[in-house]
Amino acid sequence: MKRDFETILDESLSRLKQEESIEACLGRYSQYAAQLEPLLRTARKVEMLKDTEPPSAQAMATGRERFLREATRLWAERARARKLTRGPAGRTWILPLAVVALLAGLLLLVLASLLMLALLLRLNAPDIFHWPYRQWATPRPQPTMTQPATDTPWPTMTPREYQTPMAPLYPAESGTPTCTPTPVPTVTPMPPTDTPVPTVTPVPPTDTPVPTATPIPPTHTPHLMDDHGGCDGDCEGHDDNDHDGGDQGGGHGGHH
């Protein structure tokens, strides 16, 4: 009911706005006339306020000028604030530039390193750059294993020679042997064997005379030097017989 009256009042007010008289509106809704009439008259009275004194043109112009001046000031203020807010971070071109500069520097460094390496290689091994080409163009002669024209006869060993002692390998300048055989008291003299083991006497390539060694009878010859001291367990061919056959060349000729 109330909702209906509000709608009727609103329709009546719209008609009043369209210059329809209050009486005509009340005639349309006669059942609500008692309620409608004071409200419609109040609404009509309020329209009296429509009469207004127009604003002065000067006041409006002054207001407009003030408004636009203030807008300009605020715009400048905002632009300044944005500039301050951005600050150095606003210079967005710096980071890409730095990255590009860094990459360029790295590239230059790599190129310089390669150049230096190439120069060094060229100085040390000039052929290295031309190797594949030269190999294809002028094949290198393969080394051939040829027998020397003059065969140097292998030294013949006589039974007397490999019985020479090993002591004076190097010729003493003074002519006196530096090593004198000292009998080792702990060595028990072994009985002589029937098959002597040949020992190779190194022949110097030069014509220097081979030092002569004083022949020592094969039997009961003590060790001049303890050669086994440096071969403990390392020298191949050393077996228990070496000790027994120390007089057979100290194990040097075991493989010959």
Place this chain on the structure above:
Amino acid sequence: VRDERLLLERARKYDPEALGEIHDGYSEKIYCYIYRYLGEARLAEDLTAEVFLKLLEAIKASKGPRTHLSAWLYRVAHNLVVDHFRRPQGESLPLEEELVAAPENVTVAVEKKLAQQQLRAAISHLTSDQQQVIVLKFVEGLSNAEVGQVLGKTEGAVKSLQHRALAALQRIMEREEAR
């Protein structure tokens, strides 16, 4: 509404043309709205200028209207009027000075001015929403939808509000006449 939206977009960029357009298009309406409450031309002009400065402040603060510019301006104007009534009243323009400026018959002008003052006084006794619906609808001639935009209410709520406002105003005026 679409024009207002475009205008506001330009105004947010401090486009002087758009801002000038806004001032030219709405300043007189706002002045009249304020004047109908106050009945004083100078005061209405000052408050009108203040309304537009408030608009600039709102734009600066990234607030303010997005679509309904006129509704926003009416709302701000009404708030300024309310603030004005809350402040201790200073010296207002004497009635005689205004009547001297009036070209009409002095007697008719005086009666009219007195009736308007009584009406304004009666309206000032209404609630804020009732005041706005009375002035906006019956003086400014806005539709229910437009009043609803200013007040932030639906059309149905505006219809109910105008009913209560008219009834309250009628009672007030009857009481004043009975004195």
